[in-house]
Amino acid sequence: MGTKFVRVRKNWRGEITHLLTNDGQVVSIQEARRMAMNGEVDSLTDVHADGTWEIDATAGTSQYAEGANLDELPEF
Numbered sequence: 001m002g003t004k005f006v007r008v009r010k011n012w013r014g015e016i017t018h019l020l021t022n023d024g025q026v027v028s029i030q031e032a033r034r035m036a037m038n039g040e041v042d043s044l045t046d047v048h049a050d051g052t053w054e055i056d057a058t059a060g061t062s063q064y065a066e067g068a069n070l071d072e073l074p075e076f
Contacts, residue, residue, distance in 0.1 A: 007076040
């Protein structure tokens, strides 16, 4: 099991600045993006400050998926 993001911290504009991982580590959005792009985060291949995320090759296919719910995580 890899890293999962469980909470977010936002700036005054509502953009995600930091994420809290399931193991208690606080990472910046830039670090979270690097982790996702390096395959260190369960399922995600990219994350963005506006709460969107991307998944490449879902379910063993070449399909691309995206969503926009990271900003709905509880804040810390």
